[in-house]
Every structure is written in C-alpha cells, then in structure tokens.
Amino acid sequence: MGWEFTLPVLRYGNRFRKHRRMMQQHLGHQAVTSFRPMQEDQVRKFLGHLLAKPDNFISHIHRLVAGMIILITYGHEVESDDDALAGLVERVMYMTASAGSVGTTLMDLLPILRHIPAWVPGMGLKRLALEIRQVVDKVMVVPFSEVKEEKASGTARPSIVANLLDEYEEMNVVDHEHEEDIMVFGMTIYSAGIDTTKSTMTTFFMMMTLYPEVVKRAQAEIDSVIGTDRLPALEDRRRLPYIDCILRELYRIQPPLPLGFPHSSTRTEDYRGWTIPNGSMAIANIWQMMRDEKVFPDPDMFSPERHINRMTAKREFALDGDGEYIDDDSDLTVEEDPSSIVFGFGRRVCPGKFFVDTVLWMTMAKVLASFDIKPYIDPVTKLEELPLFEFENDAICYPKPFKCTIVPRSAKHSQMIQAEVRE
Template sequence: MASSWASKLSLPSSETALLSSPGTTILLCALAFALVYLSRLRTGRVRQQLPPGPPALPLLGNLHQLPMAYQEHTLAEWGKHYGDVVYARIIEKPILVLNRAQIARELLEKRGAKYSGRPHSAFILDIVQWVQLVSMPYTERWRRHRRWFQTALQARNILNAYEPLQHIEVRRLLNDILREPDDVIIHLRRYVAALMLGIAYGHSPSSMDDEYIKMVADALHLVIEAGAVSSMLVDFIPFLKYLPAWAPGMGFKRRGLQARSLIRDMERIPLERVKSKMAAGTARPSVATALLEEATRSGTLDEAEEREIASVLGIMYGAGTDTTSTVLSTFILLMVLHPDVLRKAQMEVDSVIGDIRLPDINDRASLPYLDAVLKETYRWLAPVPLGVPHELTEPDEYNGFAMPEGSMVFTNLWAMLRDEEHYLNPDVFDPERFFGLSEDQAEDTDPRRIVFGFGRRICPGRFLADSSIFLAAANIIAVFDIRPARTADGKETLPQPSFIAGAVRHPKPFLCNVQPRSDKIVDLLMTAATAEM
C-alpha cells in the first residue's frame, strides 16, 4: 500500500506553505523560463464547466494553498466548501480531488478504463529510473506485471499455501516480543518483512539487521529523502530534470541518482542469489523461483525478462511492508489507549479458542469483535491518507462537470474514512460502530473497501496483508497484556495518538508495557515453538 507517488503531496516537514521551502529559488527561476512555454499551452484553451474549486493564481495555480504536511486536511476542507469533487491546478496540471468513497467507486471502478492511468513522475521514472507496478502507466507491460502479482498474491490456493509461513513467523514474533518486550514495534516490522521476503525470495530474516532488509531500507530511505519539495516540482516542471546535479538547489537530483544505483542493487542482488540457489538445488519455493521456472519453460528467460521479474519482486517487498507494519503499530497504540477494547477482544479470543492453542487464520469468522477492532483501526488510521494518485487518460463528464484528460486524481482516503454520513463521531475510536448494520451498510462502511484503493489500481496484496494483520493481532492479544508504560515512580503514562506526516501515516514513537498474560500461555507458546523447530 506505501508508494513514492503518494509522497508527492505528503511530505514529512513543517506545515508551512510549499513556497516557503528551499526549492523556492528553483521554482521562481523555472517559472520565469517556463512563462512562454506555459502561455503557449494555455493559448486556445476552451473554457470548460469544470468542477468547483479554490481560486487559482496565474501560472502557480493552487500550489501556494497546499501546506507542507497533512494535505488531506486541507483537501477535506475544500470538499466541505466546494463539493464532493474539487478541481484545482498545480502549475498547469489539473487536479481532481475525490472526498467521498461513493464517487471514487463510480469513477475509478465503474469507469476504470478512463481512470487507471498514473501521472508521470519525472523524479521516479526519469531520474531514479525506478519503473515498477505502482508508478507504471496503464499499458500492456503494467497488465503483465499485474497478472504476476495477482497470481502470487490473490489466488485462494496460493494464499492458503502461504499460511504455514505466516504461522511460523507469527510464533517467531511472539517469542521476539516475549524476549524483548520494549522492542515490540521493531519486532512487528521484522514479522512483516520476513513474510514478504519469504514469499518473494524464500529468504527468512532473523532480525532487522538482515542484509536484505537493510538494503531495501537504505534504497527506499534515499528515495523518500530525495522526494521532497524540489522533486515534486520536477514532476510539475519536467525540464528541471535536465539541469546539472551540481547546480544550486539540485540536491534532489544528486540523491535521486544515488538512489538509482541502490534500487538496482535492491532488485538485482536477491534475484541473483535465488538463481544461484536454484542451480545448487537449495532454493526454497518462492515467487522468484516460480517466475524463473515459468520463463525457463517458455524459453523467454533472457536479460530483459530477468529485469522484469526483478522489478516485480522488488516492489512486492518494498511496497508491501511499510503500510502493513504501520497498521500493526497503530493497533498496539490503540490497545494501550483503549484498555476496555483490549479486554473485550481478549475475552472473545479466550471464549472461542481457550488456552489449549493459539489463534490461526481460520478463527477469524468466529471473532467478530476483533474483526471490528481491526476495521476500526484501518478507519481511524487511514494508513495512506491520500492514496496513490490516478490519472484520467481521456476526457470524461460527471454530474454536468467536465473532467479534463490528463487530470491527476486524488482519492482523499482520510476524508472518506471520516465521512459523517457513514461514521458518526469519526474522530472517536469505536469498534461498536460496525455492529447492527444491514448487509449493504456493512459492505459500504467496511474500511477495507477504501484503504487499499479503488478500481484496477487497487492493492494486489490486500488479502495477504489483511490476513497477516489479523493473525498477528489475534496472537498478540491472546498471549500479552498491553498497558501504558510507567514512570520511575510507578505512574502510568498514556502515549499521545500523534502521527508523522507523510505519504504513509506512522505513529510517532511511543512507550508501552507488554507482558505475558500468564505462565500457562508462555508454556503454550514454548510448546508451539518447539513443535515447529
């Protein structure tokens, strides 16, 4: 679910306007050089009945009105003032903001052929040269990568085949927490990373110091670090990419070129090691081995095909870990803040499963309250507040308004998940809101129909991510009590429910006290771990 594109308007910095950034000088110079070019683009433009939106400045459009952080709040306010579809401009790029899920489904799902493009990122595609499923345009190449993802992450028989790995890794997670309870968030990240590395490459990391994990973390950190204001500007003023990397204000290009090398290693090295293990007969079954074997059988395995396979595997891990781990981290935070919810969920687990075994994936249908807790965690968090932008690939019309071809379409997931028509008191964490609904209401309000995106660009790994989140949450509350941390004088201190602004909402670091619920449950955990050795 985390992507470089979403970061284009979700930047971890202060809440000042975009024009107050160090990129101001570059922007003003670029605008001066671009004046004639942009004026030519505007010449002859037919006036259309566009959706309402905030007044724009010449050339800049609405750039000056977007804050550096928490843009979803600003876009939600625009929606309240101008309507459910808001039109804006950044430089010459038309922007459509959708603040209600019903409209997103109408446009991105029912009219998916028009709304499944991706805006071209000069930074990601031209400077970093990271071409992968998330940023690819809607082409036959994208469809091929998507088919590979769907085969690997959506077929029921394949998902069932991953369950043994999920159970092994969740037992390892529980033992890690038992051994080092203060590092519960780190252990959650390792759990998610181990699942994706195991599925993609057959690799099982024992800690966050694992070479593969560090390789990916270094590459993605550099991309995100470079993906600040200046890199956003190059997406809207593409000729900036031709300026030399040594020029003042072009630090984003220098870091982007460094990231290019790291991204290539991130994709190439793990696949080469899988190939070596296959040759030695020691490779574990994985998506990598399946794709390589398929290409070998069909006679298509050449250097170009290997690059395609490497791209699919790299984004499978890179995009799948950040959002899943932040949902689990937020679940822990919410259990600290809402002990009554934790206690009720634990009572449900105890009554259904007892103390003779640990929860497994098949228990979910018997744990409706825990399922509601996880739905409310998705809703309250909105892990990727603005989703990943789509692009309108041909002109369209909605409710009498012209929807211009080439528009960047933002789905404000944060606003959708706080729509008071569907969620009363939306800022309150309340799992009970999902009970007593009709079948249609339950479907319409299920946050999982929103947080994973819409239409043909919906997250292909959503079923695996959701089942892995459930399995971890069920086992953690079965084995552990989660309480506020205590000060030196023994007083409990509640953490603040605050988040780091960015493409993905990460809870700010917090402390908690995680302890096993009983000696018996520890014995059960030890027995389960021994049986799997």
C-alpha cells in the same frame, strides 16, 4: 529514483497488464492460501520475540513483516535483526519516503525541473533522487542475482522469483525485458508491501495501549469462544467478529497510504458537470473519506464498536470457510467496511490485500489472546507515558516511535506462547 518500472507507477498498457497478471498469479486469493503455514510459523516466532524482548516490539514487527515478504519473494529467511537484505530494504524505503508523497513534490508538479543539474542550489531533491537510485538499483539486483545463483547450484528455496524464473526457463527464449520484469516484480512486492503492513501493525499496538477497554473486550470474546487452553487460529475468524471490527477501525483511523497512489485519467471524462481532461492526475483522499462525520460520527475516536452493527451478511460471504478473505468484487460501501477503500480503487486496487488481511488478523488475534498491552511506566517518576497519536508525514503514514508495556496475561498464557513457539 529507479522505481519507474514498478507496478504503482507503470502506465496502463501491456506491461501493466502483465505485472497485474503476475500479481494475481502469486498473490490472488487462491494463491495466498499456500503461504498460510509460513504465515503461522512467522507469527509464532513473533510471539516468542515479544515474550523475550517486549520493549523491542517495533523491531520485531519489522522482522515479522519484512521477513515474511522477503521469504515469499526470494525464499530468503531473515534470521536476525541485522539481516543485510532486510536492512537494505528498510534503508531504501526510508530514503524514498523521505523524498515525499508520490505525485506531490515540486518535481512532479513542474517536471521540467528534472532537467536542471543536481548541483544547482535548490535542487536538493534531485541530488537525493540520484542517491536513492543507487540504493534502488542495488536492492533490485542483489536478491534477484542470489536467487539465480541458488537455482544454478540447486539450493534455491521455493519463492515467487524462483517460480517466475522456472517459467522463464521453460519458455526457452532469451527475453531481456521479461527478465527485467521478474527482477522489478520482486522489488515491487516488498516496496509496496512492507511499510504499509508495518504501519497498520504498529498502529495496532498504539491503539491497544490507548484504549484498554478494547483490549479487554477482545480478550473476553476470545476467552469465551476459544477458552484459555489454546491460541486462536484463522479458522476461528467467523466466531471472533470483534477482532475484525478492530481491524476495520485500524484501517479507518489511520490508512497507511492516506492518499493512495495517484492515478491518471486515460481519456477525457465528464463527471458531475466537470470535464476531467485526459492525463489529469487524480489523488483519492482516503484519509478524509475515513473521517466523514456523516458516516463515522466522532471520527477521531477509535471505536471498533461502530462496525459491529455494520457487519453485514455481505462481509460474512467475503470470508471463506477457513476465515480467509475472498475478493468477491463486492459493492461494500466504506460504511459497511473501511477495507473496501483502504486498499485503493479500480484496476489498481492493492493486489497484496489478501496476503495482508490474513497476516494482520492472525497477528492481532494471537497477540490479544496472549498478551496485555498497557502504557509504558517511567521507571523514575512511576507515571504512565501514553503514546501520542502522531504519524510521520510521509507517503506511507507510520506511527512516530512510542513505548508500551507488553506482558503475558498470566503464567499460563506465557506457557501457551512458549508451546506455540516450539510447535
């Protein structure tokens, strides 16, 4: 499908290490702090969009998340809902997801099928893969070429790709593989980052609609700690532990990548009496781990409360003075913190976790402080229509479309939102 040089499917080796280094350089804990003003700005705009058109919250979430990630990657600002690049990215991700979970399709299990021509009946997946490849090629080349042109004309805005191209120019050598790496790197960030983040953010609105008592408790915490004259900021994070409990419970109840990405063993290993041959595919069932009844009693219940007494000092230390999450390579168990497994494992662990942790916390805290989230009321029957806890069964689990009612908590809150948007 054209994804073969992106990090999640790169085999361990020099190229893999190079891409991980580039990820660390641009998305590591220190690096992401430079995105903070942009993140705050985008979240403020999101609040404004929610205030203006609350029913369109799903497209606002897309614009917030895709906008932020495209902005950091290419310096391209998504100005409207019909932005061509954001639309193309959405299309390619939708098409790829529809081809099935990585490592679990018939073609993954019987790779020889790849050699059967696409026109043979029953090879629909191959036809789809070829179609996807064309869109992937386009989405990889178009924004990358735009950054190059902008650099040439001196109009490029700061971005990860522009930065990597600057470094490449300074190297003063022609290295086509390196240029390809930069191009693929851009695509890796948004392909891995957008839908996963959108999934958790949309699940947040679903759960807040279904569990009004959680909204009330979060608002009570915010009101007592921050008051009602301003909205919470990341610096307040340590004093608002319940918001963190909600985030942990969101990760637990519906990990966006329930099976992570498949890994492959690089040598033969003995594990608890089993021999795992070199090259075996290993799929971690994150979803199941999050539903282990011994660790999480009544696992289908959304209960941020279950994390309150598990907030150990270790987690406290994982936040820096500004409330930003630090990778301490901590040995937290899933019980202590579901975010210790929702981002995967070992040297493949998600490099976007610092970026996303800040965005999710900030968005949730500001939304809960300023809006009530309630069930949708059918205008004809006047009855409540609750969302169903249902998700698309794709590689990235995404809530099925649902409706909810999002209203400012009061006229004062509405003014506060407007003031934030104007800032």
